[in-house]
Amino acid sequence: MTSDPILELYKHQFAIISLETTGISPQHGDHLIELAIQTVNWNGELLDSYETLIHPGIDVEGFQIHGITDAMVKNAPSISEIVPDILSRLNGKTLVAHDLDFALRFLEPALNGNIQKLKGICTLKLFNLVSPDSGLRRLEQLCTYYDIDISLRHSAKSDSLATAKLFSILKNLFSQQFELETFMEGFLHLTKIEDCPRERNLFIKRKEAKNIATIQKTKLYDLLNRLTSNAGDSVPVRQYLNVLDRALADRILEEKEIISLVDLAKDYKLSKDQVMEIHEEYLRKLIRIYLLDEILTNVEMDDLNLVSELLCILPKELDLLIKYERTKIPITTPGVQKQLKTLAGKSVCFSGHLNCKINGNRIDRELAQQLVKERGLRVKRVVSKNVDYLITAHAEQFSGKGRKNRKAMEYHVNVIDERIFWEMIGVIVDDE
Incomplete structure (x- = not known):
């Protein structure tokens, strides 16, 4: 039984990539300064979006084209630092770019040999197959031709989103003119990366970079x-x-x-x-x-x-x-307010990991300390004679294991279950 090509396409994902550079030739010292990858499915639905400025290691040129300054890339990650983020988003997908050859000239050397030869879909070449006599080439020309909004030209994010819309239109037009199997055989090139690293999600976006640059001045x-x-x-x-x-x-x-x-x-x-x-x-x-x-x-x-x-x-x-x-949950219960007055100035210490959650988010140690301080209690890092309460996630299983627990037993410190403690001080936590 042969698989249905349409079902196969519906499972397929495409990594739409766009980039900005300091020039046109990596062989002559030009570098990447911005990169964006949009992950979409066959229907054009956006599944993932990644963008970042890149520190090129040299002075940035071409501001009048891309609008990126030295100050904006000062705190950006280097290309080597974001290689895991790039590879993880390419793995198992077909790469798509407008003028793919230009993108690969910069992308392949940057990936440090993790991929020997990248293949993918070039929307410029796909357009020439669909409309061979138009003479149009540049992305903004094709976007105007197909009425695609491109809000900020020469921005990796804006260009990649526009390329994703352009690709969606072109592959549908191609499928109407030719057999669907022709598209699958000629254009689907799954990028396979052995021992693909996990994404690190390192990035600095343009707006954030501008704000940092403004503050630093x-x-x-x-x-x-x-x-x-x-x-x-x-x-x-x-x-x-x-x-x-x-x-x-x-x-x-x-x-x-x-x-x-x-x-x-x-x-x-x-x-x-x-x-x-x-x-x-x-x-x-x-x-x-x-x-x-x-x-x-x-x-x-x-x-x-x-x-x-x-x-x-x-x-x-x-x-x-x-x-x-x-x-944070405001305290409105009169009984809790009265109780807090009696607890004001008391000191607490947390032992072990906390299990309770607020709005689905686990209460970490930093949040726990802040909630306690804002209700008039003091937080101690170690157990001493001056600690009033030791808070633990499983008070019923309390034992002398661990330094804090031993000290609590030695100094006869009151041990309170975490959930009961939050109720005492008016913090509403999720039900178990």
């Missing part, structure tokens, strides 16, 4: 980098936050305000990491205020983006802070 960023790397003993969080409140009231950081902040950090011998922790706490409290109605409006998001930029906090860090704040 600021006076505050420059001065923060000059602070000591040794953490100070005294951290004047309240004093620093008060200065921040005054400085950011108009959402403008003037030079004298920046100098005041840095001078305060120097006076207390704060490290850059300590200052950034205070900046994140300021931003976290602002997020918390905006989330009182559980909605972040466009105006509120614009303000958060502005404040995070002024405080040298990257967009991805802001996203993490927002995600974290959304997971």
Whole structure:
């Protein structure tokens, strides 16, 4: 019984690749500076999207064409670092690119011999088969011809998405003019990679790179980098936050305000990491205020983006802070509020891995400590006579195994099951 070619095609996946380079010839020293891979099926449905800038190791040329600067690729991964991400997305799929020969000239050397010879589908050649007399060549010309939106020309992501739409149109037109088996025999080239590495998901996108470059040009960023790397003993969080409140009231950081902040950090011998922790706490409290109605409006998001930029906090860090704040459950039960007053100042220590989840996400140690601190309790890293409660995922199976457990038994510390503890302090966790 022979397999149905249509069913085989429906199972097939295509890796649509587009790239930006410093020039036209890798043999003459040109390098990749941006790459995007869109994974689609026969129906054109997008299954996976990957894009990143690439540090070329040389000065970037051709800004007027691709809009990429040296500052934007400064923090980007090198091509060798993203080879696993490329290979994992090519493996088991047919490669597709517009002007495939040009793409392969840069791609094959970059893969360090992991693939001897890449084959795939060139949408330019496929177009010439479907419409041999048109004379069109460039991607933007074909997109105009087929009414395909290409929002940002010479952007790897935009070009790859446009190429995916173009490919979907062309392969349908080809299948109408020729036998479907002809397409399968002539164009399907599964890329097979032995011992294919797992993807690492290293990337820096254009928008993030521009934001990083903007932050790194600021006076505050420059001065923060000059602070000591040794953490100070005294951290004047309240004093620093008060200065921040005054400085950011108009959402403008003037030079004298920046100098005041840095001078305060120097006076207390704060490290850059300590200052950034205070900046994140300021931003976290602002997020918390905006989330009182559980909605972040466009105006509120614009303000958060502005404040995070002024405080040298990257967009991805802001996203993490927002995600974290959304997971927190406000305490509204009067009984819990009363109980928390009696627990205020008590100290807890966590033992072993935690099992409870909030909204499907397991509570990690960092989140657990934050939830405890915000409810007025203190967190201890080690068990001592001053620890009031030891929190463990399986209190009923508690034994003297492990240093913390032995110390808890020695000092007669109260051992509480994790789920019961969260209920005590008003954190609603998922049902088991």
